[in-house]
Every structure is written in C-alpha cells, then in structure tokens.
Amino acid sequence: MSIDTSKVAESNTTAATAKKPTKAGAVATWADDRLGLGTSMKKQLRKVFPDHWSFMLGEIALWSFVVLLLTGVFLTLWFDPSMAESEYQGAYDPLRGREMSQAMVSAVELSFDVRGGLLMRQMHHWAAHIFIAGMMIHMMRVFFTGAYRKPRELNWVIGCLLLLLGSLEGFTGYSLPDDLLSGTGVRAADGFLKATPVVGTYMSFFLFGGEFPGDAIIPRLYIIHVLLIPGLLLGLIAAHMLLLVYHKHTQWPGPGRTQQNVVGYPMLPVYAAKAGGFFFIVFGVVALLGGLFTINPVWKFGPYDPTKVTAGSQPDWYMGWPDGLLRIIPGWESVIGGFTLSWNVMIPILIVPPLMLTILILLPFLESWITKDNREHHLLERPRNRPTQTAIMVSLMTFYGIAWAAGGNDIIAIKLHLSINQITYFFRVMIFLGPLIAFIITRRWCISLQRHDEEKLLHGYETGIIMRSPEGGYSERHLPISNDAAYKITARPRDEVFVANGRIDENGVAAPGGKLDGLRGKLSALMFADNVQKPTAEELEAARHHAEHEHQLTAALDGHSADGHQFDGHHSVDDETLRGSH
Amino acid sequence: MSDTQHPDSHGSLEPVEEPIPNPGLHTHTWRPTDVDDHARRRAERQVSMLFGLSALCTVAFVVSYFTFKIGDNWDTFAGLGASTVFLGVFLGLALLFIGFGIIQWARKLMGDQEIVEMRHLAASSAEDRTATVEALELGIDESGFKKYKMVRRSLLMAVGLLGAPAVVMLRDLGPLPQQVENASKGTGLNHTLWGVGGTVRVLRDVVGTPIRASDLQIGDLVNAVPDGIFQLHGTALQEAKAKGAVIVVKMSPDEIVSQQGGDEDWSVNGIVVYSKICSHVGCPISLYERTTHHVLCPCHQSTFDLADSAKVVFGPAARHLPQLPLGVDEEGFLVATKDFQEPVGPSYWERDR
C-alpha cells in the first residue's frame, strides 16, 4: 500500500507550492514504498508544539538520559564488574600495590590509564545528577500547571515510575566502582534489608549471596544497572513520549489558544531544531561539568573496606532525603514477641519513601475523585489559580527539602558553624511544622494573588498617579488592563464545590456512596470554597461602566503634560515628551 | 485563522467559559531577519560562525587527546589535569556551539509562523468503542471462557502457579542465614572471628601488630581487628572485617561509669574495646572525642558514650555498641577473652530470638 507522497505535501501548506519532487521527496518516496509511513507521518511532520520555556524541562531529563546511554556504553568497554581480589598496578601512585576488587581496579584504571576515561566517568555521573533533577523540575511544572489532569493521568503515573527507576538506576550505578563511599552506601542498604520484618536477613543473604559484602553484589548491581533498569526506562520513556504525541501538548490560554486547538511551531523544522539544539546544549553542559568539576573521586576514597569510613558519607543527592530521615529519626526500636522491629530504619526507608511515591502517583486521581471533573483539560492554569493543589505540592516539596537538608546536616554544621545536634533537633520539629506552614502560606498567598488579579480585572491596574479631587480627597488612578491580559486572566474554569446532598433520590434516600459523598463534599469545600472565582461577563460589564464613570470625572485632567501614566510601562512612550509641547 | 469556533466533531472538548470573548490570534509580525536582507545575512553569518567554531573545538579536542599525557605523568594546567580539562572543555564547547547555532538558526532564519492544530478527544469515537467492546465480548463468548467454569478455574490456577518457579528459582541467590552460622569459623550473624579459638589478640588495623596494654596512653584511639584476619583474603577477609572491626580506647579507669559485662570487668586498666560497627545501619564508627568519650557515626550521627557501656546518647541508633570482653595475655598484649555476647551491626527481625 504505497501512499502518494503528494499527500504529505498537501498537509504542508507552505511546501504545497513545490510541484516538482525534491531530493527529500525522492528519499521519502523510496522509504514510503517500503515502509508505508506516509499516512502516519503526514500529520506528525508538521505536528504543532507550543513554545514556552517550562515545556522544555522534560527535555533536560530526556537529553541527559541520551548522554547517559552514550557515556555509559563507553564506560562498559573498560569497566569490569567483578569482586575478584586483585592488586592495583596502575598509574595512580598512592594506591599502587593495594589489594582491591577488580571492579575498583578497572574504575581507577579507567580514570588514570584511559585517555578521556575520567572525563567520561564524570560526565556519566553529572548527567545522572541532571537526569533526575530534570525529571523532578519537569514533574513540578506539570503539577503546578495542572497538566496531569484528564486525559494525562497515565502519563503522570509513568513519570512517577520513571523518577523511581531513575533513582534506583543512580543508586546501582554509583555503587559499582566498589570504592569506600559507595561501599558504605551498600552497607547501609544491607542494614535496610535486614530491618525488613520477617524476611530481612533472608533478603540480605540472597542479595549478597551470603554474608555482607560477599562477592556477588557488584556483578548483580551491574546487570541491573546496564540492562534491567535501562530497558525499563527506555520502554517507559517511549510510552511517555507516545502519549505526549497522542494527547498533544498542553498550552497556556491566550488569544487564539483554546481547549480545542494547539497553537505553536511545527515539528519540522522549528521544534525539531529547538529540541535538537537543546540536546547539544545539554550534552555540552554535561561535558563542561565533566571536564571542569570533580565528581566521585574514587581514587581518593580508596577501595571499599568494611573497617574504614569517611566523614561526609552521603549518598548522591536524589537519595539524600531518605538519608536525612534516617538521620533525624529518634532511636525507636521495639521487640514484640521476641521479634525485633527497627522503626528507626523502617520508617525512613521502608515506609515513608514508598508512601510518598504512592501519594505522588495518586494525586491526580484523588483530585478528580474530589472534583468529579470528567472533562479533558488542555489549557494550563497558573499555580495561583489552584491554591490548594499548589499548596499541596509546595508542602510536599518542603517535606522533601527538609529531609534533604537533614541528609546534609554535617556539611551544614561545618559550613555554618552550627551544632549538628541542634540542627537535628530543629529538623525533627520542622519535618512536621515546615510542610504545614508552607501549605498555609502558599494557599493564602495564591488566594491573595487571585484577589489581585480580580482587582486588576474589575478596577484596572494601579498607575501610580495620585489624583486630588476638588474636595481635597486623594485617590490613586486606575486604568483598565489590555484586552489580551484580561482574557488570559479569565480563561480558566470555574471551580465548583461539590455539594454532598445532590444525589438523594425522590424517596429521600441517599444514593449509594452517599457516605463518601459527604467526605467528598467536605474536601471539595476545603479545596475550593476560599478560591476567588473569575468575574462573570455581567460583573465585568458593571465594572467597566463604573470605570467609565470615574474616567469622565477625571477626563478633564487628561492630556495635561506629564500626568505620568504615559511612563508607567503600559504604554508606548515613543511619541511622548516629558514636558508637553502643547 | 484564529479558531474560537470549534467544529462539531470536537464538541465534547468542553470550552472554558469566557466572560471576555477570545480576542483571537494576533496577526503575525515579522522579525528583522524576515524583512531585512542585511539582518538576514548577518544572522546567516552568525550561525555559520557558530558551526565553524564548533568544528575548531572538535579539532582542538582531537589534538588535546593526543597531546596531553595522563597515567604516570599527567600534564597539568593551572594545577588541574590538563587532559580531563581540555577534553571536557573542547567537547563541551564543540557541542554547545552546534546547539547555540541550531537554535539561533531556528530563532532567526526558520519560518516562525505559529500554526494551529485542532485537538481530538483522547477517547475513540462511540462507534469504534462499541464495535471494539462487542468484538471483545464476542471473542470471550466464543472462547467459552465464561461458560466452562472448570476450564477457566483450572487454567487460572495453573498459570497462577507458574509464579512459583519464578520465585523458587531465586532461592539459590544465596545461602540462608542459619546455613552459614558457624562459631568455629566466626561466620554467620551471631559469630565473629573474636570467638575463634580461645583468646584472640587485638591487632592494629592495616599494620597488623598486636597491642601491648602498657603502650597505650590515656586518650589513645586504636582501630583494631581480630588476630587471624590477615590470613584471610578476598571475600572472607571482607566479611570478617565487616563484623570484627573494633575500636580500642584508653581512658582513666575511674572515668568508666559502666560496662556491659555485668559483674565481670571487661576493661584492662582503663582500656575498653567496642564494636566499630554502628548498631543503626552498620557504618564503621570511630569519630571519638577523648574529652567526652563520645563516639559519633559519620553516616547518621548516632552518638555513643564509651565510658558508659557505649549507650546511645544521641541519634537514630536504638542499641548500644556491643563490648568485647578484654584481657591481657602472658606477653602483655591485649586479647579478647570471648566473642561479642550479642550480634554486631544493625538489628534484624530474629535478632532477639
């Protein structure tokens, strides 16, 4: 089923004038004769992507993942994931003659005897940091703008899984060189496994092939790191991108930008160029970081030795927050019926992180359950227009941030000359108080911003011009905002508070689920009742009349020289003079 | 063509209520490069120059690769490894110049008219969906999956059971904890090398020399391991170290508040020995303060008081560090008289059984 390529051309209105088959057209024809891609490609080549800086955050993660694949392949050519004992005889003097695992030997040789090997190791590690950080800021953008709502909930779930897998991939990766720091991390992981109720020691013995550290862990982590998790990551990333293409990208409301359309640049050429260019920039930034800044200097840590440890033993940043929780948890442990339950390990590692991930995954579903909103949402909302949701995410971020900071409490102590004990006590309180305070402040802040928006809509913006009335009263002059700005503010859905008793049948009996409806109604009221709703068309009309009336009162003053509002930033000043020429 | 009126086929994509009518797409305005040949040529030169610079950097990268030595005798640049720095910088710049060039090209020279694409509901059309559901139900029906209960249940059981091999097959990943338990070798969760063969000398870590009790001064901290450990190699050595590492400290005998031996005195002239493995998650712990006799874990800041049975004074650990019963042999060297009386390291489910 060959498809006439002229159809491709037809969809491309600017190229439709080209009658003669071009070189590109000839190649496309050749390929289409064999692959039949014309049907699917005719839309995709000119697929529209809206342009906004915050839409590129996910690309940071995507492109750093590509860098990870490229540099990772290079590393595998030299790295030997074996725990066989070996004597280092490479170029780095202070380690020469030391017994260490083959993994460590090859990691140090890769750094000192392979040209560019150290660069590639560091690029790989920096790219991993940026990969996970990129995923997180992308996720925050998606949440703050409401881009996770129907029909994109599944993509949100995939994103959450990517974040989890990315972190695990990072952990398995930085554990591979078998250096002192990573070995300390693996030792802690052994402690986590052992703290698991019932099966803890079995899991530890199975993972390590016997007692810690054994000789199995590095090869096992290696195959998980280079095959299992990357495979899953690739599959999920592919699904993530396919869904993105299928749903089409969300966009900000604006003139001509509505629920039914997507306005932006075509995939070919502009979006492809911008995305492709960004790939090179991400790659380049990673290369500069790798060339200029030390990361994980394994030769300084030396090989792993269970009797050694270094101050500042921390995991990589994305594992920092559970480590912080481990640091601030009090020493809780209970023995029940002769069995030991180590709450001081279970809560920070086995309970809270999975719980946080579950909460994150469920957020879209919880919201849609409360709102009963079954519409598709393709227009983004400003964070201020979703005060409760924004506050929830800020609250989660505060929890994360405090746990994360607690993971660096020793570095904070030495850099700020504080007592590590006092810092720990402080974080123990703030881990509960911080998210609460952040929630309340953010929510009220958002609502204030909403009020400010409403004020601007109904009464115009503040010009900074103080008028004195004939009676001697002073007032600030307000002028209406532009139509575009007003439209952007009003192009958002109206929040509806769910009313619990809406579903009582004619006999006065609550419909099934009535009990939950009560809860839903309360939650809905908590979430939306305080929000400022956009004014209706009538209210706007009334406000306009009022403004016109005021304007008439002050009109006599207009046109006087230097009344000031020409220079308030809202008007073109090209033709203005400071002193009136009339 | 601003499109605020949506065609019927998209009717179920509910529009947002608009108190202010949509002003519609603005008319396109042109960039200087669209209307001014001079600006266009300038942009063209700019972009090609960026690409040219990238090529130069790539050449410089290759030259750096062959120029700067690593290994025994690194070339340095301003105190940094020249190879790493120059390879990184030139690779980075080569990539950045391409990236900036392409984006400058897109911003200045590529067509930049925004275009509009209509959305569709994520769901398929009602007919398609009905047809699919019908096909699905027909298929299930024809298979008799619902009808033949016994077939269905036995299949589900059989397939479900196939999970068992997947789990069972992982059994040989490692031995069970009780299988490696051996007091005479010091293996397993409950034993260390300190219990192997009568009294065991306390050796300095790394150098492996025994410690004469009289050689230590008040305030000394020795990181030590059990005798016999240096005969081990590879995995066995690491496993023995992971449980056997201890810290030896000497304080004034009257500063010792309590010890773990009950009525027995497990110290020698103010010298006490405690496990170096933190009871929280197992980091080696030797951040010792001679003035307070506190020892701090660098991983999670559990703090133990070595003058007072190594009880926890701060942090997430719930248990003291196990103490090693200490004695002196006939030559005056420190020895452990018996193994730790409890498992060292992190807690686990069956620890107190």
Add this chain to the structure above:
Amino acid sequence: MRLLNRSAGRLSRHRRGPLAGLVVLLLGLLLTGGIYSMFSPGARADETATTAEDIAAGRELFLVGCAFCHGQNGEGVLTKRGTQYGPALTDVGAASVDFQVGTGRMPMAQPGQQAVRKAVVYTDEEIRQLSAFVDSLGTGPGIPDASVYELPSDFTDEERQEAITRGGQIFLTNCTACHNFDGSGGAMPRGGFAPTLRGVEAKHIYEALLTGPQSMPSFSDGNLTPEEKRDVIAYLKETEADPGYSGFSLGGLGPVAEGVFAWFLGIGGLVAVAIWIAGHTTRSTKKKPAVSSGSTSTTGADA
C-alpha cells in the same frame, strides 16, 4: 603557555627528569652523615639545647599570656562548677605547646568549646621558649625533628611509594572518619568539628597525632609508631601536591557539594538556556513584501 607545565612539581623522582634524580642522590649522600644522629624515633629538635634562660623567658611569657586560664604554674584553673576553665599543662609536653601556639589556636580569643586555627601570636623564638617552660613542668612529648615526620631522603622510589600507599591506608582507617577522605574536615558532636588537614605543616600534623589536641584522640607512639605517623603525613603531602586530575574539587566534601552544584549550575544553567530558546525574538514593524508565498496561511494539518 606559562600555565601549562609538564611534570607538575611532583615529589616522586621517577616523574622528574633524570637530573633531578642525580640531585636527590647527591643531597641524600651529603645529608646522610650530617643528620644521622637525629634518625632515632622521638629525637628532639632542641639540638640548640634548651637553656635555663629559655625556660625563664618562657615563664615570663606564660605568666602574661597563659596563666590566666592555665594557672601560674600550669596547674590548670577550675570553674566554680568544677569543670576545667583551662586544663593543666603539667604533662602535656613541648609538642603540645608547639602545636597549639604554633597554629594560633592558643592563646584563645575567649574561652569556648573548641580553639580554632588563627593568626599566630608569638614568634618562633617565643614559641620555643614557651615550649621549653611547659616542658620543664613535667613529662610529655617533645617537639619532633623533621627527620621524624619526613620520609628519609635516601628512600628509593619504591620505598617511598610503599610508604605513601601504607600511609594512605592508615589515613583512611584512623583519620578520614573525622577529617574526611580529602582531609577537608568534618562535623563532630555539639558544634565541634574536625579541622581541615590541608595546608597544615607536617610538623603540626605530627604533633597533633602525638598529643591529641582538645577532643581529638591521641595516636601516641604506642598506638601508631612514628614511622606510621610519618607515612600518613607523606600520603597527605603527596596528595596535596597532586594536580586536580579531575578538575576543581568543589571543596572535597563529597556528594552534598556535588548535588548542590548539579542543581545550581547544571539545572540552573539549562533552565536559563530553555528560557532563551523559548523567548520571543525581536519583531520588526516593517511589513514583508506581499510576493512571498505561504505568509497568509496558518492552517493546521487537518484544518
């Protein structure tokens, strides 16, 4: 090209030119006889024999600068609650004084938890006199001689390298727990900290090991032999002289600094670029000549 510099001023001979080896050999031969007598461990530096005048001068200095906290005869001063205001110095030895005063830790600006390194108050001569006085109060280790804390100059490359490797192991076992893998220092309980070891004179490191200043445990000769202490210092000095193979060190603090860097420079920089990429370019007020095709259409693919 001045910055670009081969062989980097390293210590080890095999990384120098052949001439350097010869020079080291000659120096070694010349010095061997001269300093032979000082080779025995624990040899004291007071070759210039401490005289009674030194002790007297030291006492004068002590009474002015130290006695307020440590007592007129170095017996220490107790607070009302019975805790130490200034500890007794009767048995700390000259090494302790040389370290504390020589690194500026003493005299302290105010009584506090931990004396910090600061500008040195006394001259070398005064420090020698103070040390002599405190040494005369009781027992305690003397100021070590350079031969104790520096690798013998007649070491072969191999011996030298072995000593450094061994020193590294001892360092990682005994020191890094508090002072960090790169000697950058670390946090201790209740506001205490282990100071950085970088830029500290070999002599002072040796004295600190020997005497255990403040909260630091001591590594007396019965704990770590003088050779072992010397090897640790050799490792520290060797790695201090090493070039930054991997670029700037970010403070040698480990993953926390790396994470902060990845966010601020990596993500911060990339977001800045994203803002530039999506930013609107300048617009012209001019109209395009009407001949161009496609300028009127903004139709989508399926419009």
